[in-house]
Amino acid sequence: MEAKQRYYTILLADDHTLIRHGIRNLISNNPALKVIGEVGDGEELLEFLKTTQPELLILDISMPKLTGIEAVSRVKKLYPAVKILMLTMHKNKQYFYHAMSAGADGYLMKEDSDEELLLAIKRIQDGKSYLSPFLSQDFADDVISAYRNNRSSPFETLTKREREVLNLVVEGHTSKVMGEILCLSPRTIDHHRANLLRKFDMKNSVDLVNFAVRNGFVTPSD
Amino acid sequence: MEAKQRYYTILLADDHTLIRHGIRNLISNNPALKVIGEVGDGEELLEFLKTTQPELLILDISMPKLTGIEAVSRVKKLYPAVKILMLTMHKNKQYFYHAMSAGADGYLMKEDSDEELLLAIKRIQDGKSYLSPFLSQDFADDVISAYRNNRSSPFETLTKREREVLNLVVEGHTSKVMGEILCLSPRTIDHHRANLLRKFDMKNSVDLVNFAVRNGFVTPSD
DNA sequence: TTTTTCCTAGGTATAAATACCTAGAAAATA
DNA sequence: TATTTTCTAGGTATTTATACCTAGGAAAAA
Secondary structure (H helix, E strand, C coil): CCCCCCCEEEEEECCCHHHHHHHHHHHHCCCCEEEEEEECCHHHHHHHHHHCCCCEEEEECCCCCCCHHHHHHHHHHHCCCCEEEEEECCCCHHHHHHHHHHCCCEEEECCCCHHHHHHHHHHHHCCCCEECHHHHCCCCHHHHHHHHCCCCCHHHHCCHHHHHHHHHHHCCCCHHHHHHHHCCCHHHHHHHHHHHHHHHCCCCHHHHHHHHHHCCCCCCCC | CCCCCCCEEEEEECCCHHHHHHHHHHHHCCCCEEEEEEECCHHHHHHHHHHCCCCEEEEECCCCCCCHHHHHHHHHHHCCCCEEEEEECCCCHHHHHHHHHHCCCEEEECCCCHHHHHHHHHHHHCCCCEECHHHHCCCCHHHHHHHHCCCCCHHHHCCHHHHHHHHHHHCCCCHHHHHHHHCCCHHHHHHHHHHHHHHHCCCCHHHHHHHHHHCCCCCCCC
16 A cells, blocks of 8 residues: 655646746645646657656647647556646637547646636546536537547548648648649549548538637647 | 835736636735736726726737737727736737737737746836747847838738628638628629738638638637 | 458549639728 | 729639549458
């Protein structure tokens, strides 16, 4: 049996220094919790974990270099014992699907209060899962059960090629150009795009772009 | 002459409770500063200002109901004495143009450190303007001088109709449907869209969507 | 091994977008 | 008032996208 720990160790991963320090400040009000580190992107995160593993990782979903979702998968695979609380500003089904299927333990929104943050930490500390009440309002029970049935996100149902083509579609290329980029016939591009439209039940590329951006499949870079 | 005030009064406007409280926490470390209120959206902001005006308004650029930019214009028009520090997560030229031409006094990024926040407040308190060093790295001097010459954002050069059409284009409609929505000939829609493409030097609607989303002309709703 | 899925790409046809024109009426501006 | 801009919309032509087909080879799964 393990001796009871003095602190519950927490690592903060968020690319916004201000937010990170704000959260650290909030957490520091509770003497039972201890922030053992902060990282600003996915690379730093993995680097940090090589030497030290926190009990809880509070992770922003939109980080540079490694998206929050990918980070969840990687961290859970490498260090299954580390609990992960996703912290996001997106009230979005797809983010939720992504995060949960990737293995997150909790899902908190920045719209939530600081009390909610401490509650989320407490629940995860107790081995339970946590879902933001702000989010659960919008999620009907069937959606909750859907994720429990390991339903994957729409993006994950895409094939490799379809994902490649989707990214190029979002960049506004024509079939001809995309064909040149991928060394394929423009007709093949047409085929993949048609499949994308069919799979998502959409009518045109603009809808695809909106969908992809909205659901975080692509990051609209500066 | 006014008596020197005990506190520098600050109002926080941000739709994310967690961020808001984090900033309040950071500010509270400085006894010369006092957060006199928090609001979560543009309506609350204007309502609050009816009764009390802070010396400084710290404003997130992406708020519901009233965008940060619009809020700056309204607040500066109604209460010119209120200084405004924009707090944004977007490292983006257009946001900067928007904010500055709308009358913001400072532009801070969430990537910046808390020391930077206090520095920004200090500078504005002293009647100076503030620009995030994180941002200024990316902004060449000519860009800085450009905004000083009251150069407006690309979006502001659009006509009313063009903005309407742009919004519909972003929603993925065909010319035919857009014509029905606006009670215009699809040919007229084509004309406006062609002007949009020409004005922004772009080739297709997907590019327009990316541009509009990236620059905050439209808000990709959930 | 059989079956299925994926990737490839062509045929054909229609719909839509885009690129050039012209041009008049209304509105804003000088 | 005169000028410019905006909004309207049509003509024409080309390019692109989209919707259906077929179909063979490769890869993965059953």
